Amino acid sequence: MLDTHATASAANPVIPGFHPDPSVCRVGEDYYLVCSSFEYFPGIPLFHSRNLVNWTQIGNVLDRPRQLRLPRNTPSSGGLYAPTLRHHDGRFWLIVTNVTPGEGNLVVSATDPAGPWTDPVRLPGVPGIDPDLAWDEEGNCWCTVAGVAQVRIDPSTGETFGEPQEVWSGTPGAAAPEAPHLYRIGDHWYLMIAEGGTERGHGVSIARGTSPNGPFEPCPANPILTHRSTNRPVQNTGHADLVQATDGSWWMVLLGVRPQGGTPGWHILGRETFLAGVTWVDGWPVVGEVNPELPQIPWPLTSVAASAERDDFDTNEFQPSWISLHDRPVEHFTTKERSSWLTLRARGSSLDEPDIILLGRRQQHLSFEARTLVDCSEGTGGLAVRLDERHHYAIEATSEGTVRVIARVGSLRSVAAELPLPEGPLVLTVRTAGAPEPHDSRTGPDSLVFGYEAPDGTTTDVASLDGRYLSTEVAGGFTGRVIGLYASDGAVHFDWFDYRPGPR
Incomplete structure (x- = not known):
């Protein structure tokens, strides 16, 4: 549970500007976060924090030409989509899609998140975009992609075991089930996705099951987060990831936009990284407000001026x-x-x-x-x-x-x-x-x-x-x-x- 007697407040977004599709993991007292980078080099900016609010960029994951192929004719909004960052068995693992023809999904790893990261391991047996990594108790690594389909892989070699199998794909009829993340929390496996498209209809839904493959039972309160059809200053909320803080509280990082001006509202900074608190009720996550201010931060924060x-x-x-x-x-x-x-x-x-x-x-x-x-x-x-x-x-x-x-x-x-x-x-x-x-x-x-x-x-x-x-x-x-x-x-x-x- 969040401490309602917050010791500090902070501004949202926690990483402003064009930093979409955030994925976060914690190792000890340190948090690490990555975002999509599309046609830009170096690829996948990587940030470090001790409190989930004050983030410092410590590098880029794909910073060598042989790690990242982006031909000169790569169109804008091509390139790298939706990374997932995880820590397992003493290593950091990052999986991402390069939508450049002939590239596809790839995995890199490192012992130090500041780098160097390995050369990419290709995953020709993993289709689609928005790949996720999760390990079960037996050490099996499961890769789940937009759609939503799942296959067991060896991230060290790129080998796949069997064919991708469809699993829970969100609300029937909802557009674009994507951004899957699979977690073992307590007695359940939770599968969280984005749906509704990455525009004003964007949202987050979740389901749970007793195994990483399902079957999955959807949360009765889905979507657990959306700002569609509201006048809230933050819109397009979705593509989220969960992390448990050192004090046991739970948090969600997500993308959102800040439309300005008249109708239809224009967002100019791209999709930015926001933070929201999460509580658990009857075994389901309940997401707090996503506002320009974060009123409930239960630990001291570093005072940081607007960055020049x-x-x-x-x-x-x-x-x-x-x-x-x-x-x-x-x-x-x-x-x-x-x-x-x-x-x-x-x-x-x-x-x-x-x-x-x-x-x-x-x-x-x-x-x-x-x-x-x-x-x-x-x-x-x-x-x-x-x-x-x-x-x-x-x-x-x-x-x-x-x-x-x-x-x-x-x-x-x-x-x-x-x-x-x-x-x-x-x-x-x-x-x-x-x-x-x-x-x-x-x-x-x-x-x-x-x-x-x-x-x-x-x-x-x-x-x-x-x-x-x-x-x-x-x-x-x-x-x-x-x-x-x-x-x-x-x-x-x-x-x-x-x-x-x-x-x-």
């Missing part, structure tokens, strides 16, 4: 929060060519191309400002806000002496504004602004204001663009906004990058 990020590129290693599209070849990404500068050498000719050279970080706050000092004397590039190759905005400087703002929305691409480039080093900027007036049912979530700072300290706003077009409701897919540095021609040098949350 500055990188002066003064080391040869990239921080784990940096992501790139598909790969990160050293001939295109380096901090060694010019001391304490990042040099990006172009490959794709624009952000419309899937092989553009981009180094980005997830937008994690509804309000933010990002700045970078750029030298474009040898090429063209700048600062972008990207949702996918068909939905992005950017401010770029060129070696021909101009600075311009480019907008791509669906099949339309335009130069929103273009000005002569000022002399000397140039700081490019992007920040969010409030939704434009007047407010009505069509009002978007925010505006993105692009500009620059000249060497004499003067600031110039070049263009303000409607933020709704960089949202999942417009673009589709499964990802959120990424703030990135890019090169589209020649070589572009960046002295530093600074990201700061704004007031909201």
Whole structure:
């Protein structure tokens, strides 16, 4: 049971920004959590916490090119789907789907979650997506996938034993039974799934049985979590995982979104990781409120300010929060060519191309400002806000002496504004602004204001663009906004990058 005399409160989401499909496990007093990463490299961000609320990224599971094949034509929202992280017999195990043709489900393991992780073991006998791992008392490893089907495997070799068998698949008629997780809790095996689709109808349901294969009896209160048909500020709640804390209390991590603006509501940060308390009543889990505040945390928390990020590129290693599209070849990404500068050498000719050279970080706050000092004397590039190759905005400087703002929305691409480039080093900027007036049912979530700072300290706003077009409701897919540095021609040098949350 949760301690109702909470000692601290915290904000939800506990991992903001594009961090969907969370999976969590506890080892001793330490908690570890992973999320989907789709078309971005390195793959599968991995976080550590001591209290389930304050999370620090300690690495990425698939951080070597031979671990992760993402061809340059991998579309946005392709790549890596829905990992499951578990600890068994002294090792960490992670299973995930790479939806790239010819890849499929794969398993990696490590003794230290910070890495290194093994090269992938392929699972050709395991179909589908959203794979889960669970071990029974005899040491058998069961893999359950969306659908919901189950097969026994050897995760060390990839061998399967028999054919996948269908098990409980949730509410009859409910869309997309997926994200299965199998647990042994007390005298029962529990099979928890997501259903209803990952949009506004998303929810979590659960069933139990006396063996890992069922038969499974559904919870009479299913779905045990959903925000469908409500006006709650957190929507699309689902794709959850359970964990028992060190004090015996139970918790659920799950994905959700924070729609902004008018109708239908636009979520711009992607699906984020939220936390909710869980109690048990008559052998079934009862999920607490999923709100922007966590009112009941029964242990002391570390006070953490809203996270800012500055990188002066003064080391040869990239921080784990940096992501790139598909790969990160050293001939295109380096901090060694010019001391304490990042040099990006172009490959794709624009952000419309899937092989553009981009180094980005997830937008994690509804309000933010990002700045970078750029030298474009040898090429063209700048600062972008990207949702996918068909939905992005950017401010770029060129070696021909101009600075311009480019907008791509669906099949339309335009130069929103273009000005002569000022002399000397140039700081490019992007920040969010409030939704434009007047407010009505069509009002978007925010505006993105692009500009620059000249060497004499003067600031110039070049263009303000409607933020709704960089949202999942417009673009589709499964990802959120990424703030990135890019090169589209020649070589572009960046002295530093600074990201700061704004007031909201």
